[in-house]
Amino acid sequence: MTGWFVDENDNELLRRCQRGDEAALDALVGRYQDRVFRLAWRVLGNAALAEDATAETLVKIWRRCGQYQARSGAGTWIYQIAVRTILDTRRSQQRRWLRGLRLGPAAIHDHQPGPQEEMSRREEWQQREERVRVALQALPESDRVLVHLHYFEDRTLAEIEAILDVPKANLKMRLARARARLRPLLGGIENVS
Amino acid sequence: MSHEQHDEGSAECQWVLAELSERQPTPEVSRRLEAHLADCPTCRDALAWDRRLAGVLKGESFPPASGSIQQHVHALLERRRTVWWRGIAAAFAVAAILSTCGVILLWDGKIYGGRDHKPAMSAAANLVPADSLDDLMVLVAEPPVPSLSRSQSGWLAVLVQVSEGDL
DSSP: OOTTSOHHHHHHHHHHHHTTOHHHHHHHHHHHHHHHHHHHHHHHOOHHHHHHHHHHHHHHHHHHGGGOOSSSOHHHHHHHHHHHHHHHHHHHHHHHHHTTOOOOOOOSOOSOOOOHHHHHHHHHHHHHHHHHHHHHHTSOHHHHHHHIIIIISOOOHHHHHHHHTOOHHHHHHHHHHHHHHHHHHHTTOOOOO | OOHHHHHHHHHHHHHHHHHTTOSSOOHHHHHHHHHHHHHOHHHHHHHHHHHHHHHHHHTOOOOOOOSOHHHHHHHHHHHHHHHHHHHHHHHHHHHHHHHHHHHHHHHHTSSSSSTTOOOOOOTTTTTOOOSSHHHHHHHHHSOOOSSSOHHHHHHHHHHHHHHTTOO
């Protein structure tokens, strides 16, 4: 178990949720909303949809907390629900696209442009971010989840295996394939120190 | 490099590329990786790309959430509670309407007895001459004819027979 989240306390919070304690739900919301939002944004590419998916995930956690049995760890169980909810939201988004409703990804940055002297630096940064976002959008949604969990959240393959219910050997192959696909798109990009 | 050596090298390279994702390799896997990377520039390059990609992705910024996710969660929960109560209320309303209809139908007698019910007819009521007193006794079990008494209906049957000359 990694130090990413204090699983013990999360376990106790879920137990309290099972007893109908809404304060425990609020505590879980505080702990997980940012992480789930980032994962949702990675997959959906739209901040508003990512928020909806995050809220839906937390509601499902409350409604299904009775099913939690502490076999897999609270964090893993929460992420399983998050991944399924986000992928369901993505499928709904795609169906809306097919029906002609334009729900394209919002701009990465929602804030207003800065002072003139910082404009070029900010634009360069935005272009870089856009390039990363577009490259990741080229991956299937399930691979985007995998890349996010592995690279951004630094999860071990064992944890990802538990969350996605995919064998480790498959995860390794998929990650190798994702790296190969991203290389021509991001190969020249510089690291951020 | 022979064809077999190349194939073995490729297979080993495939294994290495997959194992790059393992953040907690066993000592044996670590030794094998190190040995291969020492001899394979292609896989060293792949490792370097893996590290660079990790840096790129971790350096990516995310748009801020609106800060109202908690309110959003509570609003969704409240909406679902309301929907749930409305469903219960609708089910009760339907049950009440069906019960009322059932009571009206029963009271109106459409199911048990009542105006439309046609009782079994005895021989006498069918104006067939009675062969014995027993035939007339059946009239006692007949549902009452609204306008005639039981004895009157029996006599009526007799009178009809007489008038027609059957007696």
